[in-house]
Amino acid sequence: MTSKNTADQAFVREKNLSSVLRVIxxxxxxxxxxxxxxxxxxxxxxxxxxxxxxxxxxxxxxxMNSAGMGRPSTLLEINPQAGHIxxxxxxxxxxxxxxxxxxxxxxxxxxxxxxxxxxxxxxxxQTLALVNExxxxxxxxxxxxxGLGLAIPGTVDLKEGVLIFAPNLHxxxxxxxxxxxxxxxxxxxxxNDANAAAIAExxxxxxxxxxxxxxVFAGVGIxxxxxxxxxxxRGNDGYAGEIGHSPIMAEPFQNPCHCGNRGCWETYxxxxxxxxRVQARLEMQRSDIIPKLMTEQNTPLTISLIKQAADLxxxxxxxxxxxxxxxxxxxxxxxxxxxxxxxxxxGGPLSCAGNYLLPSINETVNKHSLPEIxxxxxxxxxxxxxxxxxxxxxxxxxxxxxxxxxxxxxR
Amino acid sequence: MTSKNTADQAFVREKNLSSVLRVIxxxxxxxxxxxxxxxxxxxxxxxxxxxxxxxxxxxxxxxMNSAGMGRPSTLLEINPQAGHIxxxxxxxxxxxxxxxxxxxxxxxxxxxxxxxxxxxxxxxxQTLALVNExxxxxxxxxxxxxGLGLAIPGTVDLKEGVLIFAPNLHxxxxxxxxxxxxxxxxxxxxxNDANAAAIAExxxxxxxxxxxxxxVFAGVGIxxxxxxxxxxxRGNDGYAGEIGHSPIMAEPFQNPCHCGNRGCWETYxxxxxxxxRVQARLEMQRSDIIPKLMTEQNTPLTISLIKQAADLxxxxxxxxxxxxxxxxxxxxxxxxxxxxxxxxxxGGPLSCAGNYLLPSINETVNKHSLPEIxxxxxxxxxxxxxxxxxxxxxxxxxxxxxxxxxxxxxR
DNA sequence: AATTAGTATGTTGTGGCAACCAACTAAGCA
DNA sequence: TGCTTAGTTGGTTGCCACAACATACTAATT
Numbered sequence: 001m002t003s004k005n006t007a008d009q010a011f012v013r014e015k016n017l018s019s020v021l022r023v024i025x026x027x028x029x030x031x032x033x034x035x036x037x038x039x040x041x042x043x044x045x046x047x048x049x050x051x052x053x054x055x056x057x058x059x060x061x062x063x064m065n066s067a068g069m070g071r072p073s074t075l076l077e078i079n080p081q082a083g084h085i086x087x088x089x090x091x092x093x094x095x096x097x098x099x100x101x102x103x104x105x106x107x108x109x110x111x112x113x114x115x116x117x118x119x120x121x122x123x124x125x126q127t128l129a130l131v132n133e134x135x136x137x138x139x140x141x142x143x144x145x146x147g148l149g150l151a152i153p154g155t156v157d158l159k160e161g162v163l164i165f166a167p168n169l170h171x172x173x174x175x176x177x178x179x180x181x182x183x184x185x186x187x188x189x190x191x192n193d194a195n196a197a198a199i200a201e202x203x204x205x206x207x208x209x210x211x212x213x214x215x216v217f218a219g220v221g222i223x224x225x226x227x228x229x230x231x232x233x234r235g236n237d238g239y240a241g242e243i244g245h246s247p248i249m250a251e252p253f254q255n256p257c258h259c260g261n262r263g264c265w266e267t268y269x270x271x272x273x274x275x276x277r278v279q280a281r282l283e284m285q286r287s288d289i290i291p292k293l294m295t296e297q298n299t300p301l302t303i304s305l306i307k308q309a310a311d312l313x314x315x316x317x318x319x320x321x322x323x324x325x326x327x328x329x330x331x332x333x334x335x336x337x338x339x340x341x342x343x344x345x346x347g348g349p350l351s352c353a354g355n356y357l358l359p360s361i362n363e364t365v366n367k368h369s370l371p372e373i374x375x376x377x378x379x380x381x382x383x384x385x386x387x388x389x390x391x392x393x394x395x396x397x398x399x400x401x402x403x404x405x406x407x408x409x410x411r
Numbered sequence: 412m413t414s415k416n417t418a419d420q421a422f423v424r425e426k427n428l429s430s431v432l433r434v435i436x437x438x439x440x441x442x443x444x445x446x447x448x449x450x451x452x453x454x455x456x457x458x459x460x461x462x463x464x465x466x467x468x469x470x471x472x473x474x475m476n477s478a479g480m481g482r483p484s485t486l487l488e489i490n491p492q493a494g495h496i497x498x499x500x501x502x503x504x505x506x507x508x509x510x511x512x513x514x515x516x517x518x519x520x521x522x523x524x525x526x527x528x529x530x531x532x533x534x535x536x537q538t539l540a541l542v543n544e545x546x547x548x549x550x551x552x553x554x555x556x557x558g559l560g561l562a563i564p565g566t567v568d569l570k571e572g573v574l575i576f577a578p579n580l581h582x583x584x585x586x587x588x589x590x591x592x593x594x595x596x597x598x599x600x601x602x603n604d605a606n607a608a609a610i611a612e613x614x615x616x617x618x619x620x621x622x623x624x625x626x627v628f629a630g631v632g633i634x635x636x637x638x639x640x641x642x643x644x645r646g647n648d649g650y651a652g653e654i655g656h657s658p659i660m661a662e663p664f665q666n667p668c669h670c671g672n673r674g675c676w677e678t679y680x681x682x683x684x685x686x687x688r689v690q691a692r693l694e695m696q697r698s699d700i701i702p703k704l705m706t707e708q709n710t711p712l713t714i715s716l717i718k719q720a721a722d723l724x725x726x727x728x729x730x731x732x733x734x735x736x737x738x739x740x741x742x743x744x745x746x747x748x749x750x751x752x753x754x755x756x757x758g759g760p761l762s763c764a765g766n767y768l769l770p771s772i773n774e775t776v777n778k779h780s781l782p783e784i785x786x787x788x789x790x791x792x793x794x795x796x797x798x799x800x801x802x803x804x805x806x807x808x809x810x811x812x813x814x815x816x817x818x819x820x821x822r
Numbered sequence: 823a824a825t826t827a828g829t830a831t832g833t834t835g836t837g838g839c840a841a842c843c844a845a846c847t848a849a850g851c852a
Numbered sequence: 853t854g855c856t857t858a859g860t861t862g863g864t865t866g867c868c869a870c871a872a873c874a875t876a877c878t879a880a881t882t
Contacts, residue, residue: 005433006427006451006837007427009838009870012423016872019416019417041873042873043828044873044875047828048871069881071825071881072881228639228644233639233640236787237787239751239781239784240749240750241751242781243748243749246745337657338635340650370650372576421872442863444862455838455863455864458865481859482846482862483845483861
């Protein structure tokens with residue numbers, strides 16, 4: 001209730017620049033006159049705004065549209081060369097760094113194993129080294145880096161650029177913006193991983209045209225990014241989105257949840273639950289394909305291996321996914337009743353098996369959610385699969401620029 | 412994604428007028444110079460804005476503050492006589508109409524039994540008659556009516572002023588704004604009852620200083636008004652807030668839910684569940700007080716009667732509330748994990764027994780929600796109890812004016 | 823000639839800024 | 853006690869930069 005609820009002329013300019021830029025981002029290619037119609041702004045105002053966006057290099061003219069009568073229009077698009085962006089994802093056992101163009105296209109990337117829970121300093125310098133590589137690559141290509149985004153499984157202070165608490169990494173109060181400030185001149189943003197993924201879907205993915213959707217991150221646990229009324233909802237202290245700890249009317253199969261309760265739907269639908277379902281079936285020697293794959297590839301039982309088995313027609317793998325999908329569907333049904341979202345997007349490690357999960361998710365959702373609500377809900381898979389949070393880190397930077405185009409300098 | 416995302420000078424003025432008015436609404440009394448500090452606007456701008464709000468009669472000067480050095484300041488407050496407001500609540504078996512001043516103080520009210528499910532036309536003309544009485548009362552007092560708000564248990568089209576669907580009333584597509592237009596010159600707003608109650612708490616009640624809270628309406632069913640990021644969240648089709656149909660890890664006591672599922676927490680914590688809990692105990696002849704009250708007052712078993720029994724020390728009544736509170740606490744715990752709200756406000760018929768419910772709600776919440784999140788959550792009772800939605804109907808009108816002060820004419 | 827795209831020019835209205843006036847308190851002094 | 857002066861805070865005024873807008877224009881096509 002404190003900060004800037006007021007407006008001035010600079011605010012008007014920024015907001016209109018942002019509106020025009022966002023429309024171009026989602027609807028490109030467009031002409032100036034189309035922009036005038038879509039935004040409701042005056043033609044002359046559009047001319048002025050477009051000229052400013054051009055001068056900042058954020059958009060460019062890409063051709064003429066001479067269909068129809070009258071003077072042909074000049075088409076405008078987002079300029080992919082507006083600048084480079086660096087995205088960093090810090091996971092429980094890895095660090096990923098990507099260099100992308102302004103449209104989120106990956107130009108260079110690198111993933112390394114890491115052990116943040118054991119060695120914070122080492123992980124941070126490992127990350128810095130990777131970021132330096134990305135910077136070098138960018139310099140080679142001669143483009144400017146507009147900013148760096150960091151996605152991390154924890155709560156964050158956006159304004160200060162500080163990680164407040166990451167339970168799985170056992171990290172507290174890490175001032176990332178300050179840490180990255182050794183890389184002079186780089187704007188640094190930090191965001192929760194599920195939230196970042198939601199932003200990625202909103203800007204570049206499935207939710208381009210949606211203002212009310214939920215990104216469900218399914219992996220070790222199940223978390224969510226809540227995108228409501230056209231913006232992220234973070235909650236009072238930044239903890240919003242712990243969707244996995246609502247109970248479901250459970251099948252007998254059951255693990256205790258690390259949160260201390262029983263019946264949380266993440267215990268029935270997370271990564272581990274699927275592995276256990278398959279394991280139980282293996283003990284009854286119901287599948288040949290899976291053990292064969294395990295010995296062939298010399299790996300333990302993983303989601304990706306189970307997915308391969310399912311692709312080869314293994315019924316036990318397929319059934320296990322269906323069971324987990326049914327549990328997930330019950331969780332989704334609650335979300336649908338509570339949020340009446342336009343979409344639910346499934347992402348995270350489990351989304352690789354999306355094709356096996358979705359049918360049973362949809363079936364269960366239909367059974368368990370209120371019929372008035374669920375008929376309009378679209379349940380789909382993340383556009384970016386495993387990379388949703390990494391692209392999300394990039395998207396956080398892009399989103400800042402789309403909201404505040406003047407953050408990019410005239411040239 | 413379509414409408415007005417752009418700004419112009421008129422928008423700036425409106426927004427700043429609104430900011431100043433809202434600050435006065437929540438923080439009054441204030442001086443012009445305090446306003447300048449709080450809003451960050453320039454002193455001269457504040458002078459101009461305040462003058463305009465004065466000229467529209469929305470605020471008035473109420474005295475001087477000569478504490479401290481320097482020139483004394485002129486204190487500003489919301490003008491209760493800015494105009495009258497009419498609030499209408501349409502329930503499953505009643506119609507309530509209230510006439511209030513601009514601060515939501517009830518000047519006149521009337522509640523009548525009704526049967527909307529059986530006779531739509533009759534209920535509507537009954538409502539119109541009551542509204543006409545309110546209008547007459549207002550005319551008597553010589554003040555202008557700024558608008559009429561209608562709270563209704565269903566989904567609404569805010570812009571068109573149409574009720575889309577009210578399941579409990581069996582009403583579809585009722586164009587209330589058109590219907591009320593016979594009362595010439597009256598601005599008509601319509602809003603879902605739980606949402607209206609949430610707005611009431613935000614403007615006049617427990618949530619005056621909160622931007623992230625949930626209003627839980629507990630009665631026949633359990634619904635919610637979701638106030639997130641400083642605004643109501645309605646969902647993609649206006650159905651958001653069906654919070655009562657998430658399962659809980661249930662005690663054996665169980666009714667099937669009208670939604671077709673088992674285990675929904677509203678079946679364990681609604682009005683009816685408490686009556687049944689008590690009834691089961693009565694059959695075992697465990698209470699003397701309750702049967703005595705029932706014969707004395709010649710009424711069936713109701714929440715209010717059970718509450719009276721609890722007040723008289725009846726342990727069975729107290730225990731029944733505690734059981735329901737525990738179920739409710741489990742539902743609240745899920746909400747807390749999902750939303751990380753600042754507050755949860757309990758309202759509706761059950762809130763009259765709030766003192767008996769809250770302790771067990773809090774205890775269960777502590778047990779079932781994630782400890783990082785729940786430690787900051789404040790669980791409290793609605794300021795307006797049974798009248799939350801009625802005051803909410805009024806609040807909808809006030810909120811419109813606080814957002815758009817120019818809707819009130821200069822005089 | 824008609825139609826559509828886009829630009830140039832002048833108008834209106836916004837908030838910011840700095841200087842100003844207004845109204846008080848505090849303190850010194852006769 | 854009464855007067856004077858300095859200091860402090862409240863609030864207004866006049867001017868400026870700059871926003872979008874309306875209008876009239878030019879440009880390029882069918």
